[in-house]
Amino acid sequence: MVAFDLKLENNRILPETSATRHDVPAFRGIEYLAYRTELRVLRRQLLALQEWVVANGHRVAIVLEGRDAAGKGSIASAITHYLNPSYSGIISQGIPTAQEMRNWLGHHYKLMPEPGEMLVYDRSWYSRALIQPAMGYCTMRQYHYFLSKVNDWERELVDEGVTFIKLYLSVSRESQDLRFRIRQDSDLQYWKYSANDRKVAERWQLLTYFKERMFAVTSTDYAPWIIIESDNKQQARLNAIHYILTRFEFEGKDLRPEVIYQAPDMDMLTDMIVDGVLFTGLNRDQVGILERILIHE
Template identity: 35%
Template sequence: MSDVMESRAVELTVSGKKRIFDIDDPKLPDWADKDEIESGDFPYKEKMDKGEYEKTIEALQIELVKMQFWMQDKGKRVMAVFEGRDAAGKGGSIFATRAYLNPRYARVVALPKPSDIERGQWYFQRYVEHFPTTGEFVMFDRSWYNRAGVEPVMGFCTPDQYEHFLKQVPRFEEMLVDDGIFLFKFWLNIGQEMQIKRFHDRRHDPLKVWKLSPMDIAALTKWDDYTEKRDRMLKETHTKDAPWTIIKANDKRRARINLIRHILLSLDYDGRDLKVIGDIDGKILGQGPNFLK
């Protein structure tokens, strides 16, 4: 595994303190291991009980299957954008949502970096071709919001392109909703210590090491830059037509359950069982940028 990632120790500012973090050291630093679950103002001290989670998630997945039958019967189009920092749990949340849906009508879109041709097109163009047709549920594992986060932070777009995007995207999304697409925008929020722990887990797990890239290591030292871009993105693109749903995701189990609940409670599908779905945990899920303050 030592050949997979070049060793690199970095100096980080974590919770106001200078820390040295070497991702190649098999031992996670005590300061990260101790504070990870409550980092980023997470409201719980422990993860949700595994048995309770498995029972709850299965019941919600049954409701998702019912929802999909309704979508196909009524020709509904649903699209969900999953955004968040690296290691926030986007992929796992998508997997839990899609696990028992008919894959012919539930697609995941995770686009690579744009080609030369795509870079010369309208920025949204390569995403539009993946939008749902009648009866489809499309989940974007990262989306056009790359231009509001990773691209400006890492220098992959110009300042003018960044500003132009923030101006265009509310109008773009208003058109989608006006055309009848149900659009969900999820921001999965994690604390800094939790991100460090998850990166470390990936680095030292032979089944997960492929998830870690040099870009992830570079992002470790840009936490504040990403925070600044996140806050502006949420402020300028949280609209009545396309609101941001914020999920505190240090505990992946609570995050997935509340995310799926939000989808189910937002769509009035045939046979919806509100008792089975349950109530949103207001400590975990909220709307708009003020939820993170």
């Protein structure tokens, strides 16, 4: 059994969280044109990071966890979109087999990056700490066993040369509900919503409890949890990539504000794709209206 440090908060017992937030003030409330400009700057540096990882044989595992509709898939795509696919990729977790459930960490050990690789995990072994116990997909014995073993497992992988970047995408209940409605009404994204999503959403408080426990037990100095606010997906993408870049020292890295925050021409006409529809020749006010939808895509 794992021992937890607990506190009483608003008449609820919760573990002490040791996760930290990465929130760049300049990214808050960013407008679409500025977002596109800054994302391009960060992606160029992400490519420089990949070249350094490949040249030095580093192994980088980027974990994305969060509730349904938190934006894990879109951030995974934002990270890898322009990377060399020979040395990067997205590992998406489907429904595990019975054998994988029994050998949970052993199964994920086989999915670790090889030297020179940067892999993004759209959900990960931490499903055993979050969705599985909350929904009854694993036993509580399996859950406690996982928590008692995962830190040593990650420590051994760090000793083998793996760098863990564990990002938790935090979405509010209101934004999750809105994204579910957008998905239900979209003829291109309807498949992203299922009856099971609603069941998971109904267990909001229980998932919150398991999330806080996960932070308290598994956020270590060698593999810390970083919280990325994701009510605004554009802001979340920028913060996620920015944090990844802060973790390494490589040629071409330059996160000075005057380099990252390049002001675009806000009066120029622009194009946007929203729910698969192309809008062209938009002015700043029109972009602002469509942006309210785009930050949730």
